Amino acid sequence: MTHEAGWAHAPGALRGPAWLREPADPNALVPSLWSGTATKTDGDLTVGGVALADLAAEFNTPAYVLDEEDFRARARAFRDAFADYDVYYAGKAFLCTTVAAWVADEGLSLDVCSSGELTVALRAGFDPARIGYHGNNKSYPDLRRAVTAGVGRIVVDSFVEIERLAQLTADLGTTASVMVRVTAGVEAHTHEYIATAHEDQKFGFSITSGDVLEAVRRVVAADGLELRGLHSHIGSQIFDSSGFEVAARRVLALHARVASELGVTMPEMDLGGGFGIAYTTQDDPSEPATLAAEMSEIVAHECRALGIERPRLSIEPGRAIVGPAMCTLYTVGTVKPVALDGGAVRTYVSVDGGMSDNIRTALYDADYSCTLASRASDAPPILTRVVGKHCEAGDIVVKDEFLPADVAPGDLLAVPGTGAYCRSMASNYNHALRPPVIAVRDGVARVVVRRETEDDLLATDMGAS
Structure with a gap:
């Protein structure tokens, strides 16, 4: 009834x-x-x-x-809102040669995390200098492919990768631009499998241990490696900038510490991203312009407090463009x-x-x-x-x-x-x-x-x- x-x-x-x-x-x-x-x-x-x-x-x-119109509009929205950042599209979210071409057309950079994704990007004619290469277990052949292709930056995730990349660049007589991935100890409010900055997980060097400074030392000591900066990523399906405040404070403090203790001024920093989308009516994602304003203010505030120049920043919107x-x-x-x-x-x-x-x-x-x-x-x-x-x-x-x-x-x-x-x-x-x-x-x-x-x-x- x-x-x-x-x-x-x-x-x-x-x-x-x-x-x-x-x-x-x-x-x-x-x-x-x-x-x-x-x-x-x-x-x-x-x-x-x-x-x-x-x-x-x-x-x-x-x-x-x-x-296509929606994809391009979202790509432009992030490009324009983060106009003084480098914006990296997440190839792992969805990538084919057509999408790679759209990403290039709209002026974004591209993040890949496998040799297969790199193959698709290169086949699409994507400028390798605008490609970043991620991953927690990059093999020697993976790294060789990235270096010989001229990938713009390689995000190193372990001491083994630093050793492999140092040996590779020495063997090839070339150099590779490197960022060091750090885990900032931030618990992102998302599913545990897509939260990537807490301590107990596979990515990066813990910011609370001595490993990250040692990683920086090893990169600097390798003749073929050019240290560009630190990379942080707190997770995926993130709806606001609150988690980035703690992460930015910790990573910028480490950035300043590297300069003071090791005498190395790194020109760049990646704050990650992983911004969320609305799958259902319970989801309320922020607009790119709001995220950009809030994240830029967080960085500006922390740089003022530390008395340092703001590095060149990059972000990775993740699913927020193609989702x-x-x-x-x-x-x-x-x-x-x-x-x-x-x-x-x-x-x-x-x-x-x-x-x-x-x-x-x-x-x-x-x-x-x-x-x-x-x-x-x-x-x-x-x-x-x-x-x-x-x-x-x-x-x-x-x-x-x-x-x-x-x-x-x-x-x-x-x-x-x-x-x-x-x-x-x-x-x-x-x-x-x-x-x-x-x-x-x-x-x-x-x-x-x-x-x-x-x-x-x-x-x-x-x-x-």
Whole structure:
């Protein structure tokens, strides 16, 4: 029986998380969750001037839909807000040759953390002098590739890497620009797997130990290494500048200490970034201009207190550029109401993708939103769980979302905010074929990463005839 205050108040009803509110209109978009060109007309979702129903008809589903105009606008927003910084786009969030070209066009630098990412960047014609190379276990071949390519800076993460890089530059008779990664001991308010500045984790040299000064000494002592500065990164999906205040104070104090004790004035410093995006209505990210003003004031204040000149700064926005610029389009396969204890019913909506194209829900317990993308509905909203097609109980795409009660097989669903780490972390689990990335702009759709085929699956299977 329906409760007078709404279905969610009826005995045995599932209510979902406290932050999720039943919408007045389950067809409506929440603009803060979508790329800038996303609109709905009579229930049909359009991105970049392309109706997603038409895109599904041409390219099939699942598919990642990348809004070029939105991507470029976000890149420019960070470039302009941090005009006196070097802004490094995070290749690990999502990288292909087309995106690398967009990053170059918009005047940003590029951060890579593997030889594969470097290969993509170089194939796109990206200026290697504007590339930074990260990673906690860079092999000798990795470092050799970076040095011979002319990468602008290598962020060293251990004494072993310093030794390898010193030997490599001596063997090649060349030099390499280096930054030393430090862990500032800051607990970022984010998932423990993406918090990277606390003491007990794999990255960098602890700022509270003597290791970081020893690392600086070894870099300075190596003839082939040019020390550019310190690198700090407190985590990912960070919504404000508060964590950077403590990190900047500690890293700038170390910067000053290196100058006074070792007589080395480092010209640069990287403050990291990892700025957050809105996956659901509970998220409230800061604008680039706000972050820039607050972070610049923090640095200026600390430099005044220490009596030092401000070094050249760089930041890494992380997912904040590509994350909101992409959505994932699925086709509904089944809708299954499941009776639970207490008389509650959970409605499972199964789509033709899942954890092979978005592992973040299973890996990080991440929250996402979604919308019916192919039609309007007059049905009331019901709380649903959107799941994938993989043989795993944890194969969940959207844990809780209100969809029209008449959602049915054949409907299209779109999940916003999938630009960062979804395609990058995609897999062939259950031998699924990884979806294509379709860039859209001004009514034109083009494939920038094609859909995998069964031939791709068999290409590395040496037993295949």
